[in-house]
Amino acid sequence: NAGVMxxxxxxxxxxxxxxxxxxxxxxxxxHVYWYRQLPEEGLKFMVYLQKENIIDESGMPKERFSAEFPxxxxxxxxxxxVVRGDSAAYFCASSPGQYQPQHFGDGTRLSIL
Amino acid sequence: GENVEQHPSTLSVQEGDSAVIKxxxxxxxxxxxxxxxxxxxxxPQLIIDIRSNVGEKKDQRIAVTxxxxxxxxxxxxxxxxxEDSAVYFCASRPGGATNKLIFGTGTLLAVQP
Numbered sequence: 086n087a088g089v090m091x092x093x094x095x096x097x098x099x100x101x102x103x104x105x106x107x108x109x110x111x112x113x114x115x116h117v118y119w120y121r122q123l124p125e126e127g128l129k130f131m132v133y134l135q136k137e138n139i140i141d142e143s144g145m146p147k148e149r150f151s152a153e154f155p156x157x158x159x160x161x162x163x164x165x166x167v168v169r170g171d172s173a174a175y176f177c178a179s180s181p182g183q184y185q186p187q188h189f190g191d192g193t194r195l196s197i198l
Numbered sequence: 199g200e201n202v203e204q205h206p207s208t209l210s211v212q213e214g215d216s217a218v219i220k221x222x223x224x225x226x227x228x229x230x231x232x233x234x235x236x237x238x239x240x241x242p243q244l245i246i247d248i249r250s251n252v253g254e255k256k257d258q259r260i261a262v263t264x265x266x267x268x269x270x271x272x273x274x275x276x277x278x279x280x281e282d283s284a285v286y287f288c289a290s291r292p293g294g295a296t297n298k299l300i301f302g303t304g305t306l307l308a309v310q311p
Contacts, residue, residue: 128289
């Protein structure tokens with residue numbers, strides 16, 4: 086059973102560009118979570134999605150950030166007009182149900198030039 | 199607001215000794231407390247978890263205790279080995295209709311051979 090798959094593993098963008106991060110949950114998991122980790126810090130919750138629904142977006146910045154989890158295909162975290170402060174590791178996790186343990190992917194390291 | 203404090207930030211022990219990491223949470227409605235181990239550049243891995251209706255849980259050399267009254271929970275690792283060296287994160291799931299996790303700031307555990 087493949088784990089949570091994230092791609093790309095590393096992404097470099099220039100200021101003002103768009104970044105798209107993809108996450109495929111574990112087989113049988115329909116709940117997806119995105120977290121951001123700054124260097125030497127803990128993980129900060131961003132958003133919780135189920136297929137075609139955003140359940141909790143209380144950790145999402147109000148501007149430039151959006152997330153989706155369509156009926157078909159991976160979950161996408163989209164960052165528009167990136168700035169230096171967006172540089173971080175972005176981790177996706179998935180669970181089979183709403184109150185089930187979360188399992189993490191390897192993350193996407195986003196670097197902004 | 200929702201907050202998890204974790205101590206110590208760094209912990210160095212001799213191989214074979216025990217290690218204890220402590221966390222305190224703020225939301226009294228929190229009901230689930232997982233612990234993750236993260237090696238450098240890798241994904242956070244779930245190592246043990248405990249729910250609010252249980253006071254203690256053990257899995258081989260790892261144990262977690264929960265004191266709901268004091269809103270404390272702790273990770274205990276016995277007979278530490280060099281491969282236990284990593285950053286350990288505690289987390290709590292706040293009350294309400296969400297499965298988001300609030301993470302502590304991490305403990306860097308170094309096991310000296």
